[in-house]
Amino acid sequence: MFLTIIIAIAALIIIGFSAYFIVQARRIERGEELQLEESGSTTTPEPAVAAPSFRDRLGKTRAALSGYLGSVFGRGDINDETWQHLQDALIRADVGVGTSADIVATVRSKAAADGVTDKTELAGLVKTEIVSRLKGFDRSMSTAREDSATENGKTKPAVWLFVGVNGVGKTTTIGKLAHREASAGRSVVLAAGDTFRAAAVEQLSVWSERSGVEIVKGSSGADPSSVVFDAVEHAAARAVPLVMADTAGRLQTKTNLMEELRKVRRVAEKGAGTVTETLLVIDATTGQNALSQARQFGEAVDVSGVVLTKLDGSAKGGIVIAIHAELGVPVKFVGLGEGITDLVEFDPHEFVAALFE
Amino acid sequence: MFETLSDRFERIFQGIRGRGKLNQADIDATLAEIRLALLEADVNLDVVESLTQRIRNRALGQELSKALNPSQQVVKIVLDELTVSLGGEAMKLTYASKPPTVVLLAGLQGSGKTTNAAKLAQWFKKQGRHPLLVGADLQRPAAVEQLRTLGEQIDVPVFSETSRPTKVAKKALKEAARTARDVVIVDTAGRLAIDQTLMAEIANISSAVNPHYTLLVVDAMTGQDAVTMARAFDQTLALDGVILTKLDGDARGGAALSVKEVVGKPIAFASTGEKIEDFDTFYPDRLASRILGMGDVETLIEKAEEAFEQEQAEKAAERLLEGTFTLEDFLEQMQQIKKMGPLGNLVGMMPGLPKEARNAELDDSHLARVEGIIRSMTPAERAQPDVINGSRRLRIANGSGVQPTEVKQLLDQFSQMRQMMKQFSGMGSKKFNPKARSKGKKGKQRRGGRVTHNDSARSTASNPAKGSAKPPKVPLALPGLEDRLRGF
Structure with missing residues (x-):
């Protein structure tokens, strides 16, 4: 720690000094300017037709990709271009360069081994390969505890903690999950742990009313840990087995905010509660940064699963393949809209089908 | 953190120092790296293709500048191209003649x-x-x-x-x-x-x-x-x-x-x-x-410009390179740096810093701790850290509420840093003028930096117009600065 600070300060001093010169060096004349070219086609996205199933909801985005994928999985024999197109298609789905190249290499050697030369057969191979990378993960939501759920006749609630960067849909996800639990006849207490963003508590309150579950709030700017702690105590006192805790969105690079999150997790277990799930909410439109999110939130609060939201848009959320592979954290739920029922369990086959249909 | 693009280029260009022009093969090798870097940064694939095409056209047959080595040159082309693509005409907000x-x-x-x-x-x-x-x-x-x-x-x-x-x-x-x-x-x-x-x-x-x-x-x-x-x-x-x-x-x-x-x-x-x-x-x-x-050196420099007092920083940098930098100087500079915002952010903006430094958990409470330790020293101790013995260390530790080992750690690191900086300046090349020398570039004679521009530029010390994004500012300074900072 000291070394870093000293290095940083030394560097900054030099920068302070160099600033003077550097400012002037900027004045060097620039080369010729280049015209921006308008890139791309003018196709309008497909119409949106709402239907509350994973496959149907995803279907509306298929058209956008299918034209492109025709060149990958269309007719004809496999050639070098096919592999390039396959890799490009994966990159476009935010799978990432490294993972895409890896998938293509694996499929390519399998195709060679099996003597596959036909593109339609190839499609099967690709899907199988990606599905296999998403298989073998436990996607269930745990409320179980090693010891019994009560102690001295007092309930010991399970806590599901929701974390993520700003604007991914944490509060909405809790709203939907609370509804899901409540409809299944389980009682839930919501903890309005986002005490930072304006009106976040009100937003969660609306969801709690919609699904008829209790909510514990603190005042704006209150310590989120204390709100979560209160919610756990409240649940324990009323024999409610589950607490869902909202937290303020935070960028994974903000050390102090990540520290705050660690504390929330610690304090959630200080009383009667046990954190049985820590769900990282990721926006499907996010690109490669999602991996950094998963890594750093994972380090801070030991993420047990991912909720992939906004998958009803045109984004594919392909980065979760890398998240499965690198961090061993599975996607548990998928958000498909703003309605209270628009949250479904993740299914690898359907996810992959949506990538490629 | 990924290997920075300029690191990769450096590798590619190791063999072609003597040549006057970039040839097709050099360009293709770098374009592959550029493509990768852009995709890793989430630039859309179509956009990447059209960008790399434009960069290829510009880079082909480009005369190599005397002031920059080939890798710096390509980095400059890429940066220029990206800057032009991102910038262009700034949005001029005009207000409606009939409000609102x-x-x-x-x-x-x-x-x-x-x-x-x-x-x-x-x-x-x-x-x-x-x-x-x-x-x-x-x-x-x-x-x-x-x-x-x-x-x-x-x-x-x-x-x-x-x-x-x-x-x-x-x-x-x-x-x-x-x-x-x-x-x-x-x-x-x-x-x-x-x-x-x-x-x-x-x-x-x-x-x-x-x-x-x-x-x-x-x-x-x-x-x-x-x-x-x-x-x-x-x-x-x-x-x-x-x-x-x-x-x-x-x-x-x-x-x-x-x-x-x-x-x-x-x-x-x-x-x-x-x-x-x-x-x-x-x-x-x-x-x-x-x-x-x-890295985001420009923002960093701008913050530094606001926070640092030029004279003071210059003197501190000079002493730093001479190896006569004291803890008192250190404390003083720390106050300036605090004005620039959270240390973690600043470190993140610094290009070429080692990975450990970038990823280190740095928040300002750490700074406060260091400050506390130094403030618990007497002026004499700050000027001459060598006098600090076991009992002084204990007193300082008690005064600042830390363990004596932490005090020792700080002192060790500090003297190491002083040593290191002294070595840098020792290796400094004669090509640099005395002031530029204090910027502490490693001695290897790359056709480095913007030394050639310094003299003409120094006379026009005016600040480039802030805020007006009209002609995008040219980050020519970046490759050079990055090289220097990599030394740390």
Whole structure:
């Protein structure tokens, strides 16, 4: 720690000094300017037709990709271009360069081994390969505890903690999950742990009313840990087995905010509660940064699963393949809209089908 | 952190120092790396293809400059190209001759519309205008409450009612006229670009209020889909510009490039933090170097310019390189640095720092700890840390509430650093003039830096016009500075 600070300060001093010169060096004349070219086609996205199933909801985005994928999985024999197109298609789905190249290499050697030369057969191979990378993960939501759920006749609630960067849909996800639990006849207490963003508590309150579950709030700017702690105590006192805790969105690079999150997790277990799930909410439109999110939130609060939201848009959320592979954290739920029922369990086959249909 | 692009280039170019021109093979090797770097930064694949094509055309046959080595040269071409692509014509906000000037915000869910509506209002306020915020997001629970709370914080009135968004927007115009507000900022619900019903709704809002500016709010973390989204919004609303949000994270922000290419309109503002003040005009050159993973030296330098007192910094740097830097100097500089903002952010902006330093958990409480230790020393001890023995160490530790080992650690690191810096300056090349020497470049004779420009430039010390993004600033200085800093 000291070394870093000293290095940083030394560097900054030099920068302070160099600033003077550097400012002037900027004045060097620039080369010729280049015209921006308008890139791309003018196709309008497909119409949106709402239907509350994973496959149907995803279907509306298929058209956008299918034209492109025709060149990958269309007719004809496999050639070098096919592999390039396959890799490009994966990159476009935010799978990432490294993972895409890896998938293509694996499929390519399998195709060679099996003597596959036909593109339609190839499609099967690709899907199988990606599905296999998403298989073998436990996607269930745990409320179980090693010891019994009560102690001295007092309930010991399970806590599901929701974390993520700003604007991914944490509060909405809790709203939907609370509804899901409540409809299944389980009682839930919501903890309005986002005490930072304006009106976040009100937003969660609306969801709690919609699904008829209790909510514990603190005042704006209150310590989120204390709100979560209160919610756990409240649940324990009323024999409610589950607490869902909202937290303020935070960028994974903000050390102090990540520290705050660690504390929330610690304090959630200080009383009667046990954190049985820590769900990282990721926006499907996010690109490669999602991996950094998963890594750093994972380090801070030991993420047990991912909720992939906004998958009803045109984004594919392909980065979760890398998240499965690198961090061993599975996607548990998928958000498909703003309605209270628009949250479904993740299914690898359907996810992959949506990538490629 | 990835290997920086210039590190990779360095490797590629090791063999071609003596040549006068970049040839096809050199270019192809670097283009592959550029392509990878851009894709890792989430630039859309189509945009990457067209960009690399343009870079190839520019780089082919380019005369090698005497001042830069080949890798620096290509980095410069790439940076220039990205800067031009990101920048172009700046958005000039003019106000309607018949107020109010109407600004409509649109974007996906969670991109930050509501927060940035307030930030924009604050910005207009600073320009001496009187904004009215309009809560036309009736979709998301408590969105209007959020806007009201923010409005209160910045003392800007908020208009909304529970009806339909179009109606709210229309009424807001009357409200603005009635209360003599000259800027109206309309916050709308987040919507997916493929949701035709909601896209039709925002088209209706737009035709109801006839906005002077329609701004798309884009999350800097967006992936490949940014293009689809931007295109759809542009077709529905005819965008005038973009607000780029969440730039304070570690996302490289390639989405901005994608959006810029598709929409062809300027990125007007960038949001760089959770506070309302963290909102500023967009600097294309900074994002360009960030997309390439080269750190954000420009912002750092600007902060340094604001915080440092030139004389003092120069002296400190000189002493640092001479090895006579004392803990007193260190403390003094630390105060200056604190003015520049959280240390963690600053370190993140520094290019070429070792990975451990970048990823280290640095918050300002650490700084305070160091400060506490130094402040518990006597002036004599600060000037001559060598006098500190076991009992002095214990006294300092007690005084600052730390363990004696921590004091020892700090002192050890400090003297190591002093040693290191002294070595640097010892290796400094004669080619540099005395002042430039203190910048501490390693001795190896690359055709380094901008030494050639210094003399002519020093006479014109004027600050480049801040804020006017007209001709994008040329980050020529970057490769050189990066080389120097890599020394640490």
